[in-house]
Amino acid sequence: MRTPPPAGGAPAVHLDQVVKEFRGATGPVRAVDGIDLTIGSGEIVAFLGPNGAGKTTSLDMVLGLTTPTSGTISVHGHAPRRAVAAGRVSAVLQTGGLLRDLTVRETVTMIASTFADHAGVETVIDRAGLTSLAGRKVSKCSGGEQQRLRFALALLPDPDLLILDEPTAGMDVTARRDFWETMRAEAATGRTVVFATHYLEEADSFAQRIVMVAGGKVVADGTTEEIRAQATGRRVSANFSPDTRPTALAHLETLEIVHAIRPEGDRLHLRATDSDAVARAVLDLGGTDLLVTSGSLDDAFTSLTQGATR
Numbered sequence: 001m002r003t004p005p006p007a008g009g010a011p012a013v014h015l016d017q018v019v020k021e022f023r024g025a026t027g028p029v030r031a032v033d034g035i036d037l038t039i040g041s042g043e044i045v046a047f048l049g050p051n052g053a054g055k056t057t058s059l060d061m062v063l064g065l066t067t068p069t070s071g072t073i074s075v076h077g078h079a080p081r082r083a084v085a086a087g088r089v090s091a092v093l094q095t096g097g098l099l100r101d102l103t104v105r106e107t108v109t110m111i112a113s114t115f116a117d118h119a120g121v122e123t124v125i126d127r128a129g130l131t132s133l134a135g136r137k138v139s140k141c142s143g144g145e146q147q148r149l150r151f152a153l154a155l156l157p158d159p160d161l162l163i164l165d166e167p168t169a170g171m172d173v174t175a176r177r178d179f180w181e182t183m184r185a186e187a188a189t190g191r192t193v194v195f196a197t198h199y200l201e202e203a204d205s206f207a208q209r210i211v212m213v214a215g216g217k218v219v220a221d222g223t224t225e226e227i228r229a230q231a232t233g234r235r236v237s238a239n240f241s242p243d244t245r246p247t248a249l250a251h252l253e254t255l256e257i258v259h260a261i262r263p264e265g266d267r268l269h270l271r272a273t274d275s276d277a278v279a280r281a282v283l284d285l286g287g288t289d290l291l292v293t294s295g296s297l298d299d300a301f302t303s304l305t306q307g308a309t310r
Contacts, residue, residue, distance in 0.1 A: 010077030018071035033216035046207035087157030143170025234275035238287030
């Protein structure tokens, strides 16, 4: 059993006013625009955002693969490259890093030889679900199986922090489910997990916290419920009889806390900032079969990232 970092120590990841610019044909292009972010040890955090939002660039800087134009980054209190060299952080990236003519076991054995201490070749092969594929050449592995191999390699130094960039790319539905079951087991050991994904359902079901990025900035940061409420408010719906519906609709349209109303047959659907107050008003107006829900994560994603500019 691994020993997690001591409580009360430095955060797993800390970004302070981080900016990253690249050269463009018409001048500098700002990929990351002043991000402040702190991730504590043991957190499971999803990075969400449209293509070009700055997610991958931010993770590359945390891994020491590129340096910020300005601002500072620390990983468990150290510069990113030092943390990587010490085995405190590992990554599962989308592409690269595999030799096609080696078998799965040969690949893990070769990378293990670069560490003074490691978690054990057979141990990480088993934890990544690759035991039955250990003798297969990398070239014969599917995209999802190669991602699992990258995951096994990332586990070798027994890191405190795992960075996952689109970790289930190339996996089918069953493989994605199996992968996240494995990741839940890893997170249960106290490991910090930060992952970027295009699959909103992965963030919804696995992450404890969502950081939404657009235009190189953090546009939302919180639990799934908080993100939904921040972007879309709460949804209130109820049935009304033909006799009460016109009066109820007229009254509800006057309430400032009601953002939108959508009639659907005998039912009214409302979007509101104060769902409790609206629910009371709906019941007072004769509404029945009351239902209060959050907006979907898809709605929140669209609302928070749409129109963001650098």
